[in-house]
Amino acid sequence: PPPPSPPPPSPPPSPAPPPSPPLPPSPPPDVAFGPPLQPIGSCSDQPSCFNQYGFVPLGVETTLTLSGAGFSDGDTLMFLYVPDSTVLFQPDAERDCSGAFAVVFAAERGMVTPDGTRGTVANERVVVRLEPPDSFDPTRSAYKVCSYGGTNIYDESHYFISRSLVLAEDLADALALSKPRMSTGHSTTLTKKFLAKVTDGKSKTFGKSKKKTNPWVSAKVTLENQQPISSVTVTPDTKNKPSKTKKYLKGFEIWVGKKAGEKAVKCGGPFAWSKIKKGPVTAPCDAAKSKHRYVTVILPGTRKTLAFGEIEVR
Secondary structure (H helix, E strand, O other), X not given: OOOOOOOOOOOOOOOOXXXXXXOOOOOOOOOEEOOOOEEEOOOXXXXXXXXXXXXXXXXXXXXXXXXXXXXXXXXXXXXXXXXXXXXXXXXXXXXXXOOHHHHHHHHHOOXXXXXXXXEEOEOOEEEEEOOOOOOOOOOOOEEEEEEEOOOOOOOHHHEEEEEEEEEOOOOOOOOOEEEXXXXXXXXXXXXXXXXXXXXXXXXXXXXXXXXXXXXXXXXEEOOOOOOOOOEEEEEOOOOOOHHHHHHHHOOOEEEEEOOOOOOOEEEEOOOOHHHHOOOOEEEEOXXXXXXXXXXXXXOOOOOEXXXXXXXXXX
């Protein structure tokens, strides 16, 4: 009989499916802020919803506290200026991190831009300084918060918007100051003039002490609802040359106490010139209590002259 036919060849194996494209990075969790920022209203998971946190003073360095999980030390947060934040609440609004490139470009070169600012998370806090453009509208403008989650800091697609807005308007008025006192050797008239000049809203009309050892100036704070002092901001004078301003403020300290000149709780200092020359210096007074109703600015050292443009207590 004829030999059996060979078995038919096996069909070729099916081609392997193409590899799945990599998943895009997950958007960051919502940014949440603790004191001194509190949420204004509550936000659900609806696409047109944004948490609003406020208020951040303009033009001064401010420390914001992050609350909740999802962020680690070293993470970058972007605060991008939004001329009219109401558009972000529309369901069809474009919500991205446009503007991040301009902010990063400026920050990498040590420049300030009205487009926004960025900060790095450290110890669950982030330090920002908001310098909005002239078109800033306190009733509508805000800063949207984005997180960086990619490999190219100049690529705006590597930033992800959160449902958080920071309102850039400081509604809390500065606390009133009265009953000024200065260190030994200063007349009552000079002391009153000093306080008047540093509370007139003009950094060019600065207060200036005589040349003394450890010169200081104190004033009593009118507390609202017995809430303790939360921060003190000292603005260098803008009339003198930087060399003189440096001489008048380098190394100054801010204290609060129960009486004039008392150094009970240090809010900040000694401040380096590298910080002072950038503008207003804000010191948080976290340990202050309602009994500490006097704020004192002192310049330690011999043959020193204390001078600055403005002081605000909140």
